[in-house]
Structure formats: structure tokens, C-alpha cells
Amino acid sequence: MANPPSDALLSDLQTLLGPRGFSRDPADLEPWLTDWRGRYRGVARALLSPSTVAEVQAIVGRCADSGVGLVPQGGNTSMVGGATPPAGGEALLLSLRRMSSIRSVSESDNMLVAEAGVVLSRVHEAAQGIGRRFPLSLAAKGSATVGGLVSTNAGGTQVLRFGPMRSLVLGLEAVLPDGSLYEELSALRKDNRGYDLRQLLVGAEGTLGIVTAASLRLVASPGSSAVAWAGLESPEAALTLLRRLEARTGDAVESFELVPANALDLVLRRIAGTRAPLAAPHAWNVLIEAVAPHGAAPAAETLQDALVEAVEQGLVLDAAIATSQAQAEALWRLRESVSEAERLDGPALKHDISVPVSAMPRFIEEARTAVERRFPGARVIAFGHLGDGNVHFNVQAPSGAAADRWLEEEGSAASSMVYDMVIAASGSISAEHGIGQMKREVFLRTSPPARLDAQRAIKQALDPLGIMNPGKLFD
Amino acid sequence: MANPPSDALLSDLQTLLGPRGFSRDPADLEPWLTDWRGRYRGVARALLSPSTVAEVQAIVGRCADSGVGLVPQGGNTSMVGGATPPAGGEALLLSLRRMSSIRSVSESDNMLVAEAGVVLSRVHEAAQGIGRRFPLSLAAKGSATVGGLVSTNAGGTQVLRFGPMRSLVLGLEAVLPDGSLYEELSALRKDNRGYDLRQLLVGAEGTLGIVTAASLRLVASPGSSAVAWAGLESPEAALTLLRRLEARTGDAVESFELVPANALDLVLRRIAGTRAPLAAPHAWNVLIEAVAPHGAAPAAETLQDALVEAVEQGLVLDAAIATSQAQAEALWRLRESVSEAERLDGPALKHDISVPVSAMPRFIEEARTAVERRFPGARVIAFGHLGDGNVHFNVQAPSGAAADRWLEEEGSAASSMVYDMVIAASGSISAEHGIGQMKREVFLRTSPPARLDAQRAIKQALDPLGIMNPGKLFD
Structure with a gap:
């Protein structure tokens, strides 16, 4: 465990770093003591802002000598409280923002x-x-x-x-x-x-x-790129489409994002200036971006041909290709507005999870059914990176006045249910966002002991004093 | 350090693994006690050949209890003695060859x-x-x-x-x-x-x-592939060509192998049935393989166009594209016979090294000049994976009767010289082959202390008894 920083250490660091590299002014520290989602708040006696590698080495060396913890910070955009200092004030904030060459x-x-x-x-x-x-x-x-x-x-x-x-x-x-x-x-x-x-x-x-x-x-840089929107019957059909497109384009599909009807519907209702990409609604949609190298057939042509074929085969129900940069951006905006539309619609539990790619279509359907059955009124919105086996599996609280109470009373049970289904499907409870503070408990609960023991042994071997970002990942 | 295996442990393992999984017959052990280049020979009291994961777990568990070392082995094709047991007989051979599903x-x-x-x-x-x-x-x-x-x-x-x-x-x-x-x-x-x-x-x-x-x-699988041979003035020109081809084909260049005139010459003289790929010899050559996805323009077309352009610009001096599978194989045979032709020509020091890709052209020229100047009569043959910044930088002993004596007397100094130049160029003394036993000394001599200390701490943390492949990488 890290020790609290002494006045002598702080004075030493102040001398080392000078006025631009050291601050104890509460106004300077304030923005960096809370994570950007506002869930965690910590305490730190100083903000260290080195501008060279040598300064970072000197800071770490001095903190190692005193056993004082350091919390490294960049943009402070962690989704899991990974850059917020512990509440006890035993660590110092180490901003890397001045090292920006x-x-x-x-x-x-x-x-x-x-x-x-x-x-x-x-x-x-x-x-x-x-x-x-x-x-x-x-x-x-x-x-x-x-x-x-x-x-x-x-x-x-x-x-x-x-x-x-x-x-x-x-x-x-x-x-x-x-x-x-x-x-x-x-x-x-x-x-x-x-x-x-x-x-x-x-x-x-x-x-x-x-x-x-x-x-x-x-x-x-690609020679050309193309963005399309396709309506399909199921996540299974979407995955089949992805594999065909990859074979067709030589793995040049760069994005393949799944959007269910309920998510698109929310976006169209909540986000100003959006419009439906296809004539009729479909149970599932994908946004596709593919590229082609310089000198090759334009990506739009290849994608168009492949989609026409998929429509003829009944795999795709309807599709549209952007014919201008503005149209491409409008399609991307539909996908990128899902989180914001959700937020405007009401509180939700968010789960950044992954399972093997081939297992994702079935996981989405089964997990959705199971959650909505056990928590009547709750609605699952599962969207995102289907080709990576990674979706944002979000559970919206039953709408109306009881939403916040539902989250408080049932949120933890609903999240546990989601995570248990993920583990049962050999998946990960954190696909993209890491563990930080927020997922530490579920990480420790669901990780196999052999894996945890080996990870702990590495932490202990390389950071025996526990001064590196204390309270994250492990205690 | 590992302990020698006791009779009790061997008997225990024999019972556990049965007759197919356990042998002490010298004839069974013999092929696996020597590395395939014949440089290292070790001793082991038994050959363990588990057929299930549970058996491997039981073996490791028992060896951990007794502190006995295990040397895992697959095809036994290590280039650095990485799968040969120590000479003291303190480790057992662990063949994974029966686990072949x-x-x-x-x-x-x-x-x-x-x-x-x-x-x-x-x-x-x-x-x-x-x-x-x-x-x-x-x-x-x-x-x-x-x-x-x-x-x-x-x-x-x-x-x-x-x-x-x-x-x-x-x-x-x-x-x-x-x-x-x-x-x-x-x-x-x-x-x-x-x-x-x-x-x-x-x-x-x-x-x-x-x-x-x-x-x-x-x-x-690619829709089509194409193999070409090009003659150039310098490794620098070769690297420029690679970057142009990549931009042109969307990174679909899969092989880009450098062959100097002296290596091609050796192949043509020593390997039966080979013939010069171009009308005249060139100081440097590259073998190129590029692919194209199904439905795209054939790779041969794209590669042909790019090479014609490069010839017009003076970047490439001459080039030939294989028009049949047999021709493609003949070009590959030229590249793949370099090692064999070298071997037939006489003894050589081999160095599997890498430097940053952009630094490789200059490294090849400078290191060759330096080695050949310091060791008159020695000839450098540097060939291989230019696009990976990895060549086989081989030094042939001066020809004639004195070759073996030269290797004995000067080999170590010549290798040290090569490795020191590699380190000075921020490169690696082992690009592909690992450290094993053979490169341990130069690995320890040339690695920065911070890196070695961290690696040693990890080894100590995960294998505190030192029973995993003892004598490799670290002592």
C-alpha cells in the first residue's frame, strides 16, 4: 500500500518541477479529481506536470523512495474511474499533458x-x-x-x-x-x-x-472509401454478410456496426436533424465502411455489387450507399448518436462486453430475452462492434418516474446477470474500457484463479511498493 | 536452480503416463538430446510424452513439488539450442508431439x-x-x-x-x-x-x-497472387519500391525478399537446375509476392503496371513476372536456396538481426564494408526480409583450407562486431530465432539493465523454482 506524501516530498517535488510543473492550487487540481462521468471523486495533495522524461524519472524515483502513489492522467476520459486518485489522499496526480511533442x-x-x-x-x-x-x-x-x-x-x-x-x-x-x-x-x-x-x-x-x-x-491512406447502411432480419444475418464482404474485398471492411431497430428509433426521435436511412424500418441494421487502395476499383462499386447480390439472395432486406461525403457523415451520425439518444431517453445500465464473434448473434438474442423477462419493463439496447464480438449491452430502466429507483434497487442484480451470461459464453466483462475502479469487483469475482494469481505475481514483481496507480485493477 | 530428478519421481511419472507417455530407453531419447544444427547436446533421464492437458498439469505439478526442471519440445528445430536439455541431466524432456489434435x-x-x-x-x-x-x-x-x-x-x-x-x-x-x-x-x-x-x-x-x-x-484466401523478380541498384532503391507497391496495392504485398548479387551467384553456381531470372546480373534483387482479393483486378496486372512504372522511373533496372505456377516456384526456389548454397560453399557465421526498416539499407552497406575491411577475405551475404527490417547477415569465412581455422580464431570477434553495430543502430541481436542457449551471452551483454531487471523479475515471479526450460534465456 502507498504511503501519504510528506511535506518534505512535496517541497522536494516543487523544487524539481518549478511553478509550471507543480501545483497545490485547489483550482488547478479540481478538474482532475473527478472522473468525467462524475462517478468517482478522489483527493490528491498536488498535481505534478513534468515536461520531460527525466522529470518523470525523478518523480517516480522520489515517490518510490517514499512509497508514495502516483496516478497517471492524460485526457481523463476513463470510463471506469481509471484515472481518478484514491479518496484517502495517499497518491499524487501525475499529468502527462505537458509532454505533448x-x-x-x-x-x-x-x-x-x-x-x-x-x-x-x-x-x-x-x-x-x-x-x-x-x-x-x-x-x-x-x-x-x-x-x-x-x-x-x-x-x-x-x-x-x-x-x-x-x-x-x-x-x-x-x-x-x-x-x-x-x-x-x-x-x-x-x-x-x-x-x-x-x-x-x-x-x-x-x-x-x-x-x-x-x-x-x-x-x-485508402484510395477510396464507401459507407453503406443495410437492413437485416437478425444479427446472424449481419455476421454472414460481414464474412461475405470480407472475402469479397480482401478484408478491406473497416467498420461494421450493428444498430437494432430500438436504437435507431431512439436516435430518430431524440436527435434533431436525423432521418431514416431506409424506406422501411428493419429489426436490425448495420453501418458498413469499406475502403479500396489507389488504382483499384472504387470501394463504392465493390460494396454496391456485393450488397446488390446480398439483397438478391435475401440476406439483406434493403440497403443504401452514401453518394456524397455529407450522406456518409449522416449515416455515421446515426450510429454515433445512439449513446446520446439513450441518455436523453432516460437512465440505463451500460455493459461494455465481448464474446467470441461467432457467438455474438445468439448471445444478443438470448441475453436480451433473459434480461427483459426477469426485469419487466426494462429494455435492452445492444449495439456496436459486431465484427469484433463487442457490443454495448445496455439495459434501459423501465420508463417513467420509477427509473432511478429501479436502477438503485435492481441495477446491481441486472448487471450481475449480464456479466454472468458473458462469462458463461467465454466472454469478457470489459472489452474496451478496462477495469479501473468501477469493474474491480466483477473482475475479481469472475476471473479464473490461475489468471488472477499470475497477474498479481507480475504486479508484485514489478511494483512491489504498490505505488503505480493505486486502487486500480488490484488493491 | 532445478534439482536432479529422483527415482521416486520417475517411477511416479511412469505410472502416471503409462508406456506410451514415458520412456527411459536411450534409443527413444537419443534424437531429442541434440539440437538439429548439432551444436548442443544435453542429458535427460526420461522423455515424457503426455497426450492430454491433464497429464501435462500432473507432470508440472509433480516436478514443481520436487523442483525438477522440464524442457518442452515440439519439432526440435530451434536455431539457438532452445529445446536441448542442460548437460547436467537435471531436467526431463517434455515432448508435446502426442498432443496433436x-x-x-x-x-x-x-x-x-x-x-x-x-x-x-x-x-x-x-x-x-x-x-x-x-x-x-x-x-x-x-x-x-x-x-x-x-x-x-x-x-x-x-x-x-x-x-x-x-x-x-x-x-x-x-x-x-x-x-x-x-x-x-x-x-x-x-x-x-x-x-x-x-x-x-x-x-x-x-x-x-x-x-x-x-x-x-x-x-x-487471396483471389489471385503474383510473384516477380526485380533487379535494383541498392537496398535503398528496394525499400523505396516496397513503399510504392504497398501504396499501390493497399498493403497487399506479402513477401519482399532481398537477394544480393553474391547470394544469387552462389545459388546459380551451387544449386542444380536454377537459372538467372533476368538477362543481366544486378547488384541487388528482390523477390516480390503480392495478392489481390476475389473480384479485384488480378495481382499480376497490378504488380506488372507498378513495375513497368518503376522501370520507366529508373527505380527498377529490370523485372520479370512469373506467368505460371512453375515460374513462380522457380523464383521462390532462388530465394529459398540461399542458405543451402552458402552451406555448400563453405562455413559461415550466421546472424539473424533486425534494425528499424528505414535504417536497414544503410546498415547493410556500412556493416558489410566494415566487416570486410576488418577481416580481409571474409565475404558478407546479407539477404532476407527487408520489409521487416530483418536480414540474415552472414559472414563467409575466407575461402580455402583456412576457413575452419578462421572461424575458430576470428569468428567470435566478427560476431561481436556485427552485434555491436546492430545495437548501435537500435536493432535486435535476435530478430526471429530467440535467445535459447546460443545467444544468452550476447543477450545479457547487450540488453539495457532496466529491461533485463524487469524480465528477470517476471521470471522469478512466475517460475520461482526455475523449473521451466532451465538454462534458456536466463540462468
């Missing part, structure tokens, strides 16, 4: 090196600057930082083709819990020298070290 | 689950059986097993597009050093529940647990 961009290595504090949208811009792209995007791209994206193994809407951060991090630089520097930014495509520490740090939620920079993989 | 093949999950003893060529066949492919291949595909491929993070000639085993292992099953079972075969595309033990076991060379099965990623 893009150190290099290399066309011939297809990569760039970005410091932990670089915001995702700047990574996108830098890649575009050399005619490449960084193929990971998510709603918080204007605030999420490289350090947080790496440490949470972030996903998003393009995982289908290029994988999550784990697949895109070619190299890392991190300060380990003893203050030593792990430096492996040279981004070798092949390197078999013992255990892969890089992959251990990706997704570790800051509990094994402080990521200070990452080498990120860039890919070719 | 393909447990499942799933079209909708694009994966198959193979046990550790399944040979790579059977994985290829099983994938083809459902119209998919497993995109990793190497020369030893008829003997290398899944367990060994996973544990060494094997590479090969298709890493460029799909990555090494690390990118293709979707799930693992392994017996941990305390005999507990780590079971994560469900192959979730997204799973953020703490540290990624799967990635820790990949490439761990059997030092953290015994891999018993893996879920492997399958990809779509």
Missing part, C-alpha cells in the same frame, strides 16, 4: 513517435501530413491522449481491420516503478529477445509504469 | 484451435479446408509445431503483411509453473481485463509455462 514522423518506417500527452486528433493530423493514416479513432479523439490510449489498450470503430492499440503500438518508452527507463522506441518489426514488456505495459492501466511515449503504426 | 476450425470466427504438437503444414491444410489460410510459413513447416512456433514467436516469409506469431495467436492454453491451467482459448477480439498473459507467453521460449494449445487467426 510528436518527436518524429517517418514515411519509410510507416510510423510516428508521439509523447504520452499528445491528443489523438493530433496523431491523425500528423499521419495525414505524410499521406498516411493512424487507423484508430474514437469519440473522445479531441481529448484522449496517447498515454491513456496505450495504457487502456483503446479500441474504437476501426478495430475490425487493424486491431486495438495493442496492434498499433510498435514501440514504447516508459518509466518503471523503480524510476528506471524502459526505452524501446526503435520499433523493430521483429525482435525476439525475451519477454515482451511492451505488450505487458499496453493495457496495464498505469499499474506497472508510466508510459511517456509510443511509436505508432501508420498505414496507407 | 486440431480441436476446432471456425469459419465464422476465422480461426482454428490447434494443440501444441500440431505440425505447421497441418495447420495450413486445415485452413485451406474451409477456404481460408494461415498466413505464416517457414522452411521447417513440415516439422515445426504450434507450441514451438508460439513459444519462439516465429516469423518467416509472410511477416510483412500479417506479422509474426504474436499477431496471429488469438488465444492460448498453457500450464503455468505451479501446475495451474491458464485457459484463454475463446479468442476474444477485444478483452481488457488486466495484463496480457497471452502475449507474455508468446516468445517466452517455454521459460514461463508449457503452451498446450493455441487459437490461431485465419485470413481470407
Whole structure:
């Protein structure tokens, strides 16, 4: 367990970091003591904002000497309270936001090196600057930082083709819990020298070290892209369609997002300026984005042909392809507004879960039926990344005045029911968002002992003092 | 350090495993006590050949109780003595070859689950059986097993597009050093529940647990493929060509193998039935394989257009595209015969090294000049996976009677010189082959302390008794 920081340590850190790198002003600290969903609030005696790797090493070294905890923070957009300090004040806030250089961009290595504090949208811009792209995007791209994206193994809407951060991090630089520097930014495509520490740090939620920079993989810009909307009978039909499209396009389907009728209906009712994409409603819908390389047949043509064929075969009931950028954006807006429409409609329990891709269609149907039967009036909205076997399985409280009371009285039982069904289907109770504080209990309850023991042994071996992001993942 | 196995333990294991699973017959053990390159020879009191996961668990549990080491073995094709037992007889041989079921093949999950003893060529066949492919291949595909491929993070000639085993292992099953079972075969595309033990076991060379099965990623079969040979002025020109082809084909270049004039010359002189692929010799050559999806323009067309353009621009000096399967195989044979031609020509020092891709052209030229200057008469042959930043940087002894003496007297100094240049270029002293016994010394000498300390802490945490593949990677 971490110790509380002493006045001597704080004064030492103040001298080390100077006025721009050290603050105890409550106004400076305030925005970073609460997670952005407003569920967790912590206490910290100071906000440390180093601007160099050497400063991070000095901070970690001093905190290791005193056994004081550090909570690393980037954009503070964790969905699970992963960047909020503990309530006891025993840890200090370590902001990486001042470390915001893009150190290099290399066309011939297809990569760039970005410091932990670089915001995702700047990574996108830098890649575009050399005619490449960084193929990971998510709603918080204007605030999420490289350090947080790496440490949470972030996903998003393009995982289908290029994988999550784990697949895109070619190299890392991190300060380990003893203050030593792990430096492996040279981004070798092949390197078999013992255990892969890089992959251990990706997704570790800051509990094994402080990521200070990452080498990120860039890919070719597509020659063309196309966005389509298709109506189908079932999630099963959607998955069949995905596999056919992949075979047809050589795995060039980049997004394949499932939207059920109830979600689309909510969006159309709640979000101004949206309109139905097809003439009639369908039980299930998918939004598809596919690309084609320069010089190849345009993606729209290939996608159109494949969809026409699927309609003829009865697999797809109706489909529309965007014929302009504005239409493509309108289709994406339907998908991206689901969460907001839900929020406007009333309180809901959210579950970011995954099961094997082939099991997802059946899981959605069975789990929905089971939840709605046990909790009359509750409505399941399951939408999202079907091709990744990952949906947001949300349970809306029965509508009306009793909604909040229902959440309070039944929410915990309903969530447990969902998670138990996920585990029974060999799935994960956290597909994208990590464990943080919020899912610690269900993580500990549902993980097999062999896995937990091995993870705990690694934590104990690399961070014996428990100073790295205390209270997250493990106690 | 591991203890020597007692008679009581051996008798216990004999009862447990029965006659097919246990042998002390020297004739049974003999083939497995020496590595296939004949450099290392070890001693073992018994060969254990379990046929189920439960048997592997029982073996590991009993060996953990007695502190006895286990050396896991698949095809025994390690290039670095990684599967050869220690000379002191303190470890037992653990063959996974009887665990050779393909447990499942799933079209909708694009994966198959193979046990550790399944040979790579059977994985290829099983994938083809459902119209998919497993995109990793190497020369030893008829003997290398899944367990060994996973544990060494094997590479090969298709890493460029799909990555090494690390990118293709979707799930693992392994017996941990305390005999507990780590079971994560469900192959979730997204799973953020703490540290990624799967990635820790990949490439761990059997030092953290015994891999018993893996879920492997399958990809779509290509609609068409094309093989070409191009002559160029320099490795720099070759890398420029690769980047252009990738942009042109949407990253559908699957192999891009560099062959210098001296290597091609050796092949043409030493390997019967080979013939020059181009009208005139060129200082550098590349073998290119590109694919195209079903329904797209044939790969040969796209590749042809791109090469014609590159010739017009002076980037490529001459090029030929295979117009039949036989021609494609003949081109591949030129590349795949380089090692054999070298062997026939005389003894050589072999270095499987990598540097950042963009640094490789310059590295090849500078390192070659430096080595040949310091060791007059020695000739460098650098060939292989340019697009991965990985070449086989081999140094042929000066020809004639003195060759063996040169190797003995100067070999170690020449290898050290190569490795030091690799480290100076932020590269790896082992790109594909791992550390095993052979590279342990140079691994320990050249690894940064922060990295070694963290790796050692993990080994100590997960295998405190040191019974997992003793003598490999660490002492």
C-alpha cells in the first residue's frame, strides 16, 4: 500500500518541477479529481506536470523512495474511474499533458513517435501530413491522449481491420516503478529477445509504469472509401454478410456496426436533424465502411455489387450507399448518436462486453430475452462492434418516474446477470474500457484463479511498493 | 536452480503416463538430446510424452513439488539450442508431439484451435479446408509445431503483411509453473481485463509455462497472387519500391525478399537446375509476392503496371513476372536456396538481426564494408526480409583450407562486431530465432539493465523454482 506524501516530498517535488510543473492550487487540481462521468471523486495533495522524461524519472524515483502513489492522467476520459486518485489522499496526480511533442514522423518506417500527452486528433493530423493514416479513432479523439490510449489498450470503430492499440503500438518508452527507463522506441518489426514488456505495459492501466511515449503504426491512406447502411432480419444475418464482404474485398471492411431497430428509433426521435436511412424500418441494421487502395476499383462499386447480390439472395432486406461525403457523415451520425439518444431517453445500465464473434448473434438474442423477462419493463439496447464480438449491452430502466429507483434497487442484480451470461459464453466483462475502479469487483469475482494469481505475481514483481496507480485493477 | 530428478519421481511419472507417455530407453531419447544444427547436446533421464492437458498439469505439478526442471519440445528445430536439455541431466524432456489434435476450425470466427504438437503444414491444410489460410510459413513447416512456433514467436516469409506469431495467436492454453491451467482459448477480439498473459507467453521460449494449445487467426484466401523478380541498384532503391507497391496495392504485398548479387551467384553456381531470372546480373534483387482479393483486378496486372512504372522511373533496372505456377516456384526456389548454397560453399557465421526498416539499407552497406575491411577475405551475404527490417547477415569465412581455422580464431570477434553495430543502430541481436542457449551471452551483454531487471523479475515471479526450460534465456 502507498504511503501519504510528506511535506518534505512535496517541497522536494516543487523544487524539481518549478511553478509550471507543480501545483497545490485547489483550482488547478479540481478538474482532475473527478472522473468525467462524475462517478468517482478522489483527493490528491498536488498535481505534478513534468515536461520531460527525466522529470518523470525523478518523480517516480522520489515517490518510490517514499512509497508514495502516483496516478497517471492524460485526457481523463476513463470510463471506469481509471484515472481518478484514491479518496484517502495517499497518491499524487501525475499529468502527462505537458509532454505533448510528436518527436518524429517517418514515411519509410510507416510510423510516428508521439509523447504520452499528445491528443489523438493530433496523431491523425500528423499521419495525414505524410499521406498516411493512424487507423484508430474514437469519440473522445479531441481529448484522449496517447498515454491513456496505450495504457487502456483503446479500441474504437476501426478495430475490425487493424486491431486495438495493442496492434498499433510498435514501440514504447516508459518509466518503471523503480524510476528506471524502459526505452524501446526503435520499433523493430521483429525482435525476439525475451519477454515482451511492451505488450505487458499496453493495457496495464498505469499499474506497472508510466508510459511517456509510443511509436505508432501508420498505414496507407485508402484510395477510396464507401459507407453503406443495410437492413437485416437478425444479427446472424449481419455476421454472414460481414464474412461475405470480407472475402469479397480482401478484408478491406473497416467498420461494421450493428444498430437494432430500438436504437435507431431512439436516435430518430431524440436527435434533431436525423432521418431514416431506409424506406422501411428493419429489426436490425448495420453501418458498413469499406475502403479500396489507389488504382483499384472504387470501394463504392465493390460494396454496391456485393450488397446488390446480398439483397438478391435475401440476406439483406434493403440497403443504401452514401453518394456524397455529407450522406456518409449522416449515416455515421446515426450510429454515433445512439449513446446520446439513450441518455436523453432516460437512465440505463451500460455493459461494455465481448464474446467470441461467432457467438455474438445468439448471445444478443438470448441475453436480451433473459434480461427483459426477469426485469419487466426494462429494455435492452445492444449495439456496436459486431465484427469484433463487442457490443454495448445496455439495459434501459423501465420508463417513467420509477427509473432511478429501479436502477438503485435492481441495477446491481441486472448487471450481475449480464456479466454472468458473458462469462458463461467465454466472454469478457470489459472489452474496451478496462477495469479501473468501477469493474474491480466483477473482475475479481469472475476471473479464473490461475489468471488472477499470475497477474498479481507480475504486479508484485514489478511494483512491489504498490505505488503505480493505486486502487486500480488490484488493491 | 532445478534439482536432479529422483527415482521416486520417475517411477511416479511412469505410472502416471503409462508406456506410451514415458520412456527411459536411450534409443527413444537419443534424437531429442541434440539440437538439429548439432551444436548442443544435453542429458535427460526420461522423455515424457503426455497426450492430454491433464497429464501435462500432473507432470508440472509433480516436478514443481520436487523442483525438477522440464524442457518442452515440439519439432526440435530451434536455431539457438532452445529445446536441448542442460548437460547436467537435471531436467526431463517434455515432448508435446502426442498432443496433436486440431480441436476446432471456425469459419465464422476465422480461426482454428490447434494443440501444441500440431505440425505447421497441418495447420495450413486445415485452413485451406474451409477456404481460408494461415498466413505464416517457414522452411521447417513440415516439422515445426504450434507450441514451438508460439513459444519462439516465429516469423518467416509472410511477416510483412500479417506479422509474426504474436499477431496471429488469438488465444492460448498453457500450464503455468505451479501446475495451474491458464485457459484463454475463446479468442476474444477485444478483452481488457488486466495484463496480457497471452502475449507474455508468446516468445517466452517455454521459460514461463508449457503452451498446450493455441487459437490461431485465419485470413481470407487471396483471389489471385503474383510473384516477380526485380533487379535494383541498392537496398535503398528496394525499400523505396516496397513503399510504392504497398501504396499501390493497399498493403497487399506479402513477401519482399532481398537477394544480393553474391547470394544469387552462389545459388546459380551451387544449386542444380536454377537459372538467372533476368538477362543481366544486378547488384541487388528482390523477390516480390503480392495478392489481390476475389473480384479485384488480378495481382499480376497490378504488380506488372507498378513495375513497368518503376522501370520507366529508373527505380527498377529490370523485372520479370512469373506467368505460371512453375515460374513462380522457380523464383521462390532462388530465394529459398540461399542458405543451402552458402552451406555448400563453405562455413559461415550466421546472424539473424533486425534494425528499424528505414535504417536497414544503410546498415547493410556500412556493416558489410566494415566487416570486410576488418577481416580481409571474409565475404558478407546479407539477404532476407527487408520489409521487416530483418536480414540474415552472414559472414563467409575466407575461402580455402583456412576457413575452419578462421572461424575458430576470428569468428567470435566478427560476431561481436556485427552485434555491436546492430545495437548501435537500435536493432535486435535476435530478430526471429530467440535467445535459447546460443545467444544468452550476447543477450545479457547487450540488453539495457532496466529491461533485463524487469524480465528477470517476471521470471522469478512466475517460475520461482526455475523449473521451466532451465538454462534458456536466463540462468
